[in-house]
Amino acid sequence: MNHDIAEGKWKQMLGRAKTAWGELTDDELTRAEGRVDKLAGLIQERYGKTRQQAELEVRRFFDSNRDF
Template sequence: MNSDQIAGKWKQLKGEAKIMWGKLTDDELDRIEGHKDKLAGLVQERYGRSKEEAEKEVNRFFDDRA
């Protein structure tokens, strides 16, 4: 899924992201607007993942929903 598709579907995907990463707030998910790099940064920060782990997790999340 490319960046434009993600941004267009973000409102739908946001709920699924909230289920997957419950420590992220609705405001944070609104602010990132579906940007993979911002989501990976939040996942890294909140869950103590390495940058690479967070990026893989976020990429897998979006790839599974393509």
């Protein structure tokens, strides 16, 4: 998914993101603004993943939610 589109539709995708990363707070997800770098950083920190793993997970999330 185009990252500009993901950022623009982030508010609509928050519910699915909360399901995918339940340990992240609503506030953290809102502040991420649909940006891959911010979201990957939060996932990396909260779940103890490498930066590469977190970015891959976020990209897959956006790719699987193209219907938004």
